[in-house]
Amino acid sequence: PPAEGGSAEGGGSNGKDKVKAVPRDPAESLKMMLTDDGVDAVRPGSDAEEQIKKMEKQVRLKMKAERDKMLKEQQRLLEIQHELDILEMPMKRDVSLTRDRLEVLDRELAAAEKDHKTKKKAYEDALALLEKKKEEKVNLADHLRMIIHDNEQRKTQKLEELLGKLGVQEAGPVFEGFS
Structure with a gap:
């Protein structure tokens, strides 16, 4: 069996049968992982890490692509909004001018209606007075x-009475204009 902290070689003399002992010190363990002989011990963790890194990279690329797509869409929408503006x-401008003119006309209409009512009432009063x-x-x-x-x-009657007193019976040509 191999000694602690050291390495022992097996029955053969070729380099493939080497077995290293697990070091007790973490620094030694890290040193062993970084050497060519420690690569096999670290490889399962490295493959998983590489897979994770690949997945992270894919997710980042996908998120960047979606973000770029959203930014392009946002830029396109801003351009469309600018064109619409x-x-x-x-x-x-026309709406503003038209609204301003409508406000002026509304005030003028109110004054004209008041004037119309006043003049209509005056006309009706004058017409009633005329009638x-x-x-x-x-x-x-x-x-x-x-x-x-009645006077005539x-x-x-008085003339006939006076003529009766005078004894004139017929008032012939003298009274022709009074008949």
Whole structure:
């Protein structure tokens, strides 16, 4: 059996039958792993580490590709948004001008409606006054005709009475204009 800390060679004299003892010191163990003879002892761990590193590299590459794809898509969306903004600029100006004009017209319309209501009321009041005055004129004209008619009747009656007192029976040509 091999001695501790050292190495022993087996029954053959070729170098393949060498068996190394497991060192007790971790530094010695690491030194042994780094030598050509320790590669076989480290290889199973190295293959797993290499697999992990390959998988990590693949994941990183995949994530980088997805990130690059997202960045390109984001850049494309920004360009599209910029183009849309350029297209909307004239429309925004027109919309702003139209809205401003609408606000002015709205104020003017409110003033015109108020003026219309005021003038309509004044017109209706003037029309009512006109109708009242026309009716008053008709009534006064009728009253005047009645006064004149009554006066003429009284005159005629008085004249007939006076003529009766004078003894004139017929008032012929003297009164022709009064009939």
